[in-house]
Amino acid sequence: MAVVVCSGYPCSGKSFRSNQIKEFFQKRDIQSGGSKQIIVLSENSHSLDIKRSAYDTSAAEKPARAALLTAIIRLISPDTILIVDAPNYIKGFRYQIYCAAREVKVRVATVYVLTSQEQCREWNKLREGDDRYSDETLENLFLRYEEPSSMVRWDSPLFTLLWSDESIPQSTLDALWDAVDKGKVSNPNSGTVATVKAPTDALATLEKTTHSIMQQIMSSQDGFGGFITLSPTPSSSPLKLMLPPRNITLPELSRLKRQFVTAQKKAITLGTIERGSLDWSEDGVCQRFVIFLEEQLQR
Ligand SMILES: Nc1ncnc2c1ncn2[C@@H]1O[C@H](COP(=O)(O)OP(=O)(O)OP(=O)(O)O)[C@@H](O)[C@H]1O
Known part of the structure; x- marks a missing residue:
């Protein structure tokens, strides 16, 4: 109280x-x-x-x-x-x-x-x-x-x-x-919560990995859906992505990539609150993008 x-x-x-x-x-x-x-x-x-x-x-x-x-x-x-x-x-x-x-x-x-x-x-x-x-x-x-x-x-x-x-x-x-x-109760805000800054190469990692995932989806999909295996960069771990049973178009994929990148860029510029800090390694970014795509593509 x-x-x-x-x-x-x-x-x-x-x-x-x-x-x-x-x-x-x-x-x-x-x-x-x-x-x-x-x-x-x-x-x-x-x-x-x-x-x-x-x-x-x-x-x-x-x-x-x-x-x-x-x-x-x-x-x-x-x-x-x-x-x-x-x-x-x-x-x-x-x-x-x-x-x-x-x-x-x-x-x-x-x-x-x-x-x-x-x-x-x-x-x-x-x-x-x-x-x-x-x-x-x-x-x-x-x-x-x-x-x-x-x-x-x-x-x-x-x-x-x-x-x-x-x-x-x-x-x-x-x-x-x-x-x-x-009296007034204030929420914790950026003035009181410690923020964690993203590493300087976070933006480059974001662009590189999301672009590569997009290309691999376009070249691997067969229109029947099911799992595909992605290897976004030589140093990142392979990932599985569940595709819906339809053809995903390039404009659709580009729009989803843009949405994801915009949200992630915000976290890079503003920093993230300590307890919810993000993993900016290639594996971390790839995993987040794959989870985001699965959610959006199943809708
Ligand atoms: N306004 C006051 N009128 C009369 N006596 C007081 C008053 N304030 C404190 N005292 C007396 O002064 C003494 C020191 O007070 P108290 O122990 O509350 O100080 P404190 O700031 O808590 O000390 P500490 O820094 O050790 O924690 C006590 O004996 C207390 O009864």
Whole structure:
């Protein structure tokens, strides 16, 4: 349903706010029928065990972030409001969460827990043992923090919560609920889905193999139909094509070739989405053309 990404300085009150938001969401959910699961994913819940010391070095931080992203992807679902209670201080990481959410068509909202550095230092001083950030890490994270912005699509809608407010203003909570309950859901598009470019010789392979298949059909067909064997190029594997029991004319075949080539050229120019990437080898193109011809010729 939605992901609420909390972001803020270390020890700024992200957990404090996440729990306030969860409580409010639970009340609103009960009022509207109680069908949603509301989860707070923190750095030490749902099998995560990310210590404050993970932020001491960037080497330790990378696997921690990867584990967090995996947990987010696992928990995102159409009937869940997932509140991510973690620093989420890198722009690129928030963008990754946004992409993961869009992949499964769930809404995204960002909550910026805005607390002064002085206040964070004070709250951190009150912590003990492992729970406390080292002074160096705390200062380092202040410097590295990349503030969310409502101007970029992955941080928006953006809700800023001031540390001086003990409770979250009702108008902000209402607007946040509307964003997760009724906000715009965008489809994954070329801006968020990785594209795979075709190799530079894809166009030449396409022309060569389709032309050769066309010639072989014209010279092998006998008007009675049945399988013919095609060997489009010396290096491609032989293929079987089922022909209908009639003579196929050259204009008909040329039209089908044009249709196929136009569609394939589009994939070459635009790239294909990662999960559906195409095989541009001679064998790959031949197989696709033969499948296309069989479908079209049997109609
Ligand atoms: N607005 C607030 N008013 C009063 N106390 C607060 C407020 N926000 C946070 N605190 C207190 O500050 C301390 C740190 O808050 P919290 O643990 O929520 O920070 P955090 O940002 O989640 O920390 P971390 O970066 O370690 O995840 C807690 O003791 C919490 O009760």
